[in-house]
Amino acid sequence: MPGQSRCTAILADRLPIGESPHWLYYVDVVLATDRGDGTDQLPAPSAAQLHDPILLDEIHVWRASLERPGADVERLRLLLAADEQQRADRFRFDRDRCRYIVGRAQLRVLLGRYLGLVPEQVRFEYGAFEKPRLAHPGPSFNLTHSGPVALYAFTAAGEIGVDVELDDADFAKERIAERFFSAAEVAVLRSLPERLQARAFLTCWTRKEAFIKARGDGLSLALDSFDVSLEPGAPAALLRTAWSTEETRKWYIEDLSDPDAGYVAAMALSGNARRVVKRDLF
Numbered sequence: 001m002p003g004q005s006r007c008t009a010i011l012a013d014r015l016p017i018g019e020s021p022h023w024l025y026y027v028d029v030v031l032a033t034d035r036g037d038g039t040d041q042l043p044a045p046s047a048a049q050l051h052d053p054i055l056l057d058e059i060h061v062w063r064a065s066l067e068r069p070g071a072d073v074e075r076l077r078l079l080l081a082a083d084e085q086q087r088a089d090r091f092r093f094d095r096d097r098c099r100y101i102v103g104r105a106q107l108r109v110l111l112g113r114y115l116g117l118v119p120e121q122v123r124f125e126y127g128a129f130e131k132p133r134l135a136h137p138g139p140s141f142n143l144t145h146s147g148p149v150a151l152y153a154f155t156a157a158g159e160i161g162v163d164v165e166l167d168d169a170d171f172a173k174e175r176i177a178e179r180f181f182s183a184a185e186v187a188v189l190r191s192l193p194e195r196l197q198a199r200a201f202l203t204c205w206t207r208k209e210a211f212i213k214a215r216g217d218g219l220s221l222a223l224d225s226f227d228v229s230l231e232p233g234a235p236a237a238l239l240r241t242a243w244s245t246e247e248t249r250k251w252y253i254e255d256l257s258d259p260d261a262g263y264v265a266a267m268a269l270s271g272n273a274r275r276v277v278k279r280d281l282f
């Protein structure tokens with residue numbers, strides 16, 4: 001098939017084909033959609049190309065590394081839209097530039113996988129506070145990164161936010177709880193034995209960030225205008241908001257921390273999905 005060889009050539013030029021099932025999937029999708037007529041206009045995805053649907057009760061959480069060899073980063077850069085490439089070029093430090101490129105390219109690959117599109121075809125638009133969302137029908141998603149770790153969350157139901165922080169006691173020390181947390185949260189934090197406070201700080205921080213990220217408010221929403229749970233062992237929850245007594249019923253918070261991998265993380269969701277499907281990208 002002429003289309004197959006053309007696509008394979010294009011991909012061989014761009015991506016480390018065969019390195020993982022993930023890249024093979026990408027090849028699969030392109031081969032399935034390319035008509036081999038010399039155009040780059042791909043048809044809309046058929047149901048068969050939606051290889052990996054998200055069921056209504058599911059939240060898919062992917063974990064990935066942002067560290068990749070320089071040659072891969074340059075290839076992955078080609079998957080980004082012009083505005084993303086320009087943003088990448090504005091980073092002062094090369095390490096941040098590379099992590100941004102890898103983070104966005106992986107987001108495009110994962111969304112492409114759900115949508116039956118090649119990564120370059122995924123189009124984003126942005127909310128008032130820069131939350132990215134799809135410019136065409138598809139799942140809600142959010143991504144977060146800390147150091148080399150990235151988490152991506154996808155759901156077919158409701159708004160989603162995710163936040164990760166490396167489990168770093170200095171991060172907690174540098175950020176004064178009294179400046180960011182509500183009075184109720186500060187009281188709980190300070191009632192804990194000192195050795196548990198750094199971790200509880202990060203637990204509170206990531207739950208709060210996941211909530212504002214799900215809402216898309218950015219830091220326009222005062223962090224002390226709502227309370228989350230933070231006591232060790234307490235279920236993750238939104239406990240109170242200053243603006244509505246109904247709000248806590250609407251939101252589901254889940255802890256996604258992985259102590260072995262050295263990070264604290266949380267997810268917030270406004271929909272009814274509860275089954276978290278965790279996957280590693282590589």
Ligand SMILES: CC(C)(COP(=O)(O)OP(=O)(O)OC[C@H]1O[C@@H](n2cnc3c(N)ncnc32)[C@H](O)[C@@H]1OP(=O)(O)O)[C@@H](O)C(=O)NCCC(=O)NCCS
Nearest residue numbers: 100103129130131132143144145163164213216217218219
């Ligand atoms: C949302 C926010 C709190 C996250 O900050 P953070 O904890 O340092 O970063 P994270 O790694 O957890 O998340 C970053 C990712 O969240 C997404 N994101 C960006 N803005 C977002 C928002 N408002 N809501 C949800 N997600 C957002 C992006 O995908 C971003 O990654 P990318 O830039 O590599 O694509 C911060 O970016 C913020 O406050 N943004 C709002 C900026 C703003 O108010 N601008 C107004 C201009 S008028």
